[in-house]
Amino acid sequence: MELRDIEIFLTLAEELHFGRTAERLHVSQARVSQSIKQQERRIGGALFERTSRTVRLTPLGVQLRGRLDAGYREITAAVDEATATARGHTGTLTIGTFDTHHRAIGAVLDLFRQRHPQCEVRMREILPSDPFGRLRSGIVDVAVLWLPVREPDLVVGPEMHTEPLVLAVAAGHPLASRDAVSMEDLGDHPVIAPDGPIPAYVWHAHTPATTPSGRPIPQGIAVTTLEEALTAIGTGRVVCPVGVFAADARLRDDLAFIPITDGPVLRYAPAWRAAGETALIRAFVQAIVDSRSAGQDRDPDSSE
Template sequence: MELRDIEIFLTLAEELHFGRTAERLHITPSRVSHAIKKQERHIGAPLFERTSRTVRLTPVGQQLRDDLLPAHVQIQRAVGQAMARARGFSGALRVGYSTPWCADLVFEAAEVFRGRYAGCTVQVREVQFDDPCGLLRRGELDLQVSEVPSVEPGIAAGPVLICEPRALMIPAGHPLARRDSVSLEDLAGVPMIGPGGNVAKTLLDIHVPTRTPMGRPIPRGPSYTFWPEVPCLVAAGLGVSIVAARAARYHNRPGIAFVPFRDGPTMDYGVLWRTAGPAPAMPVAFVDILRGLTLRRRACEAGHDAGPTGSSPTTATTPAPAPCDAAASSTAPCSV
């Protein structure tokens, strides 16, 4: 078996879906099917049981996976070490995040990166919304995963990783808290809590708009320096805040409610990095890992149909990651 065929087999053994395997390996589903059939002819027994909706390993396939996996991991590590030496990868890659769900993704990618490129570490640091690109501008970060878009000079945007529906964080006793959904026009009747500091207008227009789509003014509430102040201000009845829908799973507390918006754009999170300096080889490698993890999360969330032809699901939703650990909520750098 060729190394590429082994990789296809092990990926399919993990995903149990021809379409997701093809997407993850950047090949066609027919290439996956052809490789598996060739391996089965060579071995003389089926490796997978295929139905119109499921793919399962046969006992022969399970044993082959168990025997191949440790050696394949070692090969990947050796290749990664050689790539790191050839590309000059060494030292620490400094990565920022702005929300706990971005932190979950960054910490998972950091673990993969460390295993792939021996001798490299990843320092992870929280980014505050009142100065969202300050650490990048000052050269204290190599890249960050945070709210986009950003049009600041010297800051380049990479891929969008998370597209999240929005919700209104509102005092639990407010009349809007009893609704099933709210509209952007409802913001005309509630004070909006906003960040202090230097935030780009493009971000403010999305997260802290001053007018509704029909042009009605939105009253201003108090400002904050660190985002953890926001739920406290909302619970005190001093205003509301536009948040990602999944914030309800990370920031819920007594005195506040989360009501989904039925209109308006999604809240998007992507990669940002500095354009100054040499070609960022380490950040590019890290972004490749982030994209791979994001594709896998979306595919797993989209459904589990796995027909033998490898057809991919037609819809996908944003995944719900597990709450991040304490390290992800600290403003101090954390080496992974």
């Protein structure tokens, strides 16, 4: 019995529908029927009971499925492992994210690990004040960064997720009692500045240089890390937009997080060195694409 015939038999035993089996295996329904008939002639007994409405396994079919299933899984696992090795899908892929953003890409990481169990995935933190440093030094293979990224030596992949911003202020700050603020309010209060090599165009996607009316947004203390920023904000001398992921993970008595009605929404995508692209990076990007497609297929508001 050919491996493809075993696959057809096991799939039909699971689906119990010739049409769905053909669709799942990307073959014609006639090919499924032909394969099953050949197997039944070879074995000398019926494997399925067919009526105009149903398809059911016969006792012989149940027996055969039980014996074939484990062996087939072992064979396909061995082939997948060999294929991964041949394509370079082994080793370690180091992914950099800001703070707790690895939680936002959990579905992608799960899919990648499922597809490439021989690959070790390592997570490292990226500092917002230096988004490209660990990428360019080779400490991380891929960095999940907010857009835009306009660096000639870096390649940007498909968008992964988005993040609204809230305004972090001290608990006793005049804005702390507000239900919401606007970007125009930032013209009246010094904001955190980044102490690092982040390009201005990247930082201004997070914290613009001016309010919507064109007033300059005053800069206060410069910090390197998010924890430094939150400590400075807690003194009441500065405020700063922060992502909702960071805010949700850092509920503190000395801070308040206020919704920004017209604040930027950060869009995140993977970036990697153009000269350092590998099969693992391409496999990770494919997991992003497939994970998003699967999410859209499950969307209850979808018309399909």
